[in-house]
Amino acid sequence: MNLSRSDRRERLDRLASEFALGTSPPRVRRRLIAIARRDRVVAAALSEWERRMAVLADQVPPVTPPPRAWRNIVARLGLDPEGTSQRETPWWQRLAFWRTLAIASLAGVIAIGIGEWRRAPVIVPAPLVVVLSDPDAKVALIATATRGERYLTLKTVSNARPGPDKAYELWALPQTGAPHALGVIPAGDVVRVPLDNPVDETLSNISTLAVSLEPPGGSPTGKPTGPVLYSGRIERMY
């Protein structure tokens, strides 16, 4: 080709502008990307136009992606599912919070497996076990239930106590939406929290149980008002 230097520049500029605009034919796009990897002049032309077009892209009103998008990314990359994009939302909607606690609980399961369960084998046969841990993965409570029963059994395995004028309240966290109260946890080392319906029904769409610190008698609002102290993912054994 007998293109002069300035003709070549002009041609590159046009190719880069159409690349950044998005109208380059696919083959040209692919070639430009490939060439830019080894040719700094071409790379600079592309990024110069991308910089110009960024002024346009900035005008697009942001749209928050659904939470599963992040979960899928984490799953595809095999990362630890922690961290989140929802800092301003209430704590009970913050996925990172639940994820962190869920991981803590998993660690708890392992710890329990070699420790607590050996000491308290009586709880092992229950078909549903939830290990509730604090964010540092320290196990505090173990919830167990048998299919068809209308109560959850809670065993305190640490020195976790709500204190004199406070109460622990148990919450069920659905896959989506706000948690709902299962009830105030009575005082004692091994206690029962009565349920309105059989366990299977109550927990059918529930992934996680959590315990928050509330005034005596439980949350006055129907939503957790105090800090969530313990949480655990439901492991179904059936």
Add this chain to the structure above:
Amino acid sequence: MTGGDPQPGGNARSDKLAALLARTALGDQRAFAELYALASAHLYAVAIRIMRDGAIAEEMLQEAFVSVWHHAGTYDAAKSQPLTWLTSIVRNRCLDRLRRREVDTETLTPRDDDEAPAWEPPSEGPTPVELLLAAADARALRGCLDGLEPGPRQAIALAFFRGLSHRELAAHLREPLGTVKSWVRRGLATLRRCLDAAGAVE
């Protein structure tokens, strides 16, 4: 004018994103999560406009972030703004997917109206041309861009915000391919002149 930052949103955000990219390149998962928290809404919005399908846009966003995790180390803060770099990754994914689809099926039919409302879900907000003009206002180059006739203006807006190819633009605007191509070329030349002039003032 508020200094030489080429993007609204400020240097602080760009610095933050660049730092997060650097940490992501080192395999820092928390940084990666924070990067997602800061940038995903913008990138998802860009993808939705191009793909016009929330589920596919989501897929593009995921692919882009998977790629970012693996290639964060190739980001060069000296060469581009972090959000521009991220936006390019998402746009490239979207355009690749669109063009592949375009080869598979001929989905576009010419329309009588200019804005093709059937393409535009009511919730989508501003039209491509409105976005282009908003960009002009944001950079105080409305006067400059007003010099662009409606045809080229719409061609540029539809190409950038919706990812239409030359052929799709021709079908959409009901103009010969050659006319559309020259509109795009003219539009880009004006855009360049206006943006660079605005940049020079800063």
